[in-house]
Amino acid sequence: MKSKSIKELLSTDFNLQEVTVNGWVKTFRSNRFIALNDGSTLNNIQCVVDFENFDEALLRKVSTGAAIKIKGTLVESQGRGQTVEIQVSELEVLGTSDPDTYPIQPKKHSLEFLREKAHLRVRTNTFAAVMRVRSALSFAIHNYFQKNGFYNVHTPIITGSDAEGAGEMFRVSTLDQKKPPLNEDGSINFKEDFFGKETNLTVSGQLEAETYAMALGKVYTFGPTFRAENSNTSRHLAEFWMIEPEVAFNDLDANMDLAEDFIKEVITYVLENCQEDLQFLEQRLLDEEKTKPQAERSAMALIEKLKFVADNNFKRVSYTEAIDILKNSTPNKKKKFQYPIEEWGTDLQSEHERYLVEKHFNCPVILFDYPAKIKAFYMRLNEDGKTVRAMDILFPGIGEIVGGSQREERLEVLQEKMKALGIDEKELWWYLDLRKFGSAVHSGFGLGFERLVLFTTGMGNIRDVIPFPRTPQNAEF
Ligand code: 4AD
Ligand code: MG
Secondary structure (H helix, E strand, O other), rough: OOOHHHHHHHHOOOOOEEEEEEEEEEEEEEEOEEEEEEOOOOEEEEEEEEEHHHHHHHHHOOOOOOEEEEEEEEEOOOOOOOOOOEEEEEEEEOOOOOOOOOEEEEEEEEOHEEEEEEOOOOHHHHHHHHHHHHHHHHHHHHHHHHOOEEEOOOOOOOOOOOOOOOOOOEOOOOOOOOOOOOOOOEEHHHHHOOOOOOOOOOOOHHHHHHHHHHOEEEEEHHHHEEEOOOOOOOOOOOOEEEEEEEEEEEHHHHHHHHHHHHHHHHHHHHHOOOOOHHHHHHHHHHHHOOOOHHHOOOOOOOOOOOHHHOOOOOEEEEEHHHHHHOOOOHHOOOOOOOOOOOOOOOOOHHHHHHHHHHHOOOEEEEEEEEEEHHHHOOOOOOOOEEEEEEEEEEEEEOOEEEEEEEEOOOOOHHHHHHHOOOOOHHHHHHHHOOOOOOOOOOEEEEHHHHHHHHHHHHHOOOOHHHOOOOOOOOOOO
16 A cells, blocks of 8 residues: 555545555654654644554554554544544554654754754754745745746856855865965965866856856756855855846846745745644744743734735835935934944945844835945946945845846946956956847846745744754764
């Protein structure tokens, strides 16, 4: 008999059918009730054992965490909390789990403790729910783009260029680290390295995606990106996944429209398809917030917050307007910001972004037209000569979730900009070629996938929304 998932079983009417099911034991109560879970759904199926029919030694092996196979009859449940249950006729223990050493006990564990057990933490309800939502979001993202005529491009992971120009890259090399070949001036001779040049893990697939947009029109990449920035925060990972659409002939306004529509649709997908997991995560958050002072609690529960984002327009504000708002804000006047806002041109810190989103506008905000000086080299210069056609989307509780721009399509302007920043034209000759052969207005953005998962699940730390987080001093598993 083919085994069925617990999700399938729980959605069938009881009809006395014989079923086979595999899973892991959550709890085994009174030598009679096994709560079994197989990961297909948050809910366990109750399996009722008549202990007189089974060997005592066998039942002793049915402990939390053990893998078992059950055959039995699906019947209407006598107990509360479920409509169906299984009357067990055969029970096989596939893999035992020592109750004294199994770390995932049927009680509440702290997220910090579970981070140390990242290989087992997905067996908890919280992590299983988060990872199912993560998977649904990933599907919704591909679905959105495929449905709207975008082509998926696999941009390279190993690259010779620094797309963001921030110099925060992980080197990829096969040279002998203890005795690398040297040039006459003592520097490392990368000509002898695997690729005959210095290479790194990519920080963004954008530059390569641009080349494909200039032929396929609408493209997107969705892949891992790497940043060696030493930011030990709840919003930064050294390895994270980024979605980067790039569209030929789109200007910044069209880029903002796309980003907003895209985010709303993927959130709506999760609202419609992950109800149980979201309800569970919402309750988890409410319980957690009970321990916090009133002022720190969020105004909206998780699902209400997701609906709010899906149903309301994002507020679009220029950087210049935002600086005025921040300058005149109470926390700035009362010197409450760690980085006070004094003049136009300063980069915004997350405290500023969160003030705008959470206190001033109370909704997602798209900031655009940033000072050229604080943004990457490829963004299109405005007529004023000092701002660029950049946009960042700021989310409540998260801060920046999207960074994007209209790209500089004018060859001379781009060359000048690169020169001023000391970026060697020889390294990006192919990127400049795009501006020589059929150049056109084009735009794109990058959405940090884990930041989206963080927002959607209501979790508080980015380390808890990716299976095996990579952060400074941490690459276990
Ligand atoms: O703003 P960023 O650096 O933009 C780019 O990389 C552009 N090349 C994207 C493009 O236009 N195609 O990064 C984009 C997004 C950020 O808004 C943030 O959500 C996420 O990537 N991000 C990170 N997420 C987790 N950990 C980090 N260290 C991140 N750095 C950026
Ligand atoms: Mg950014």
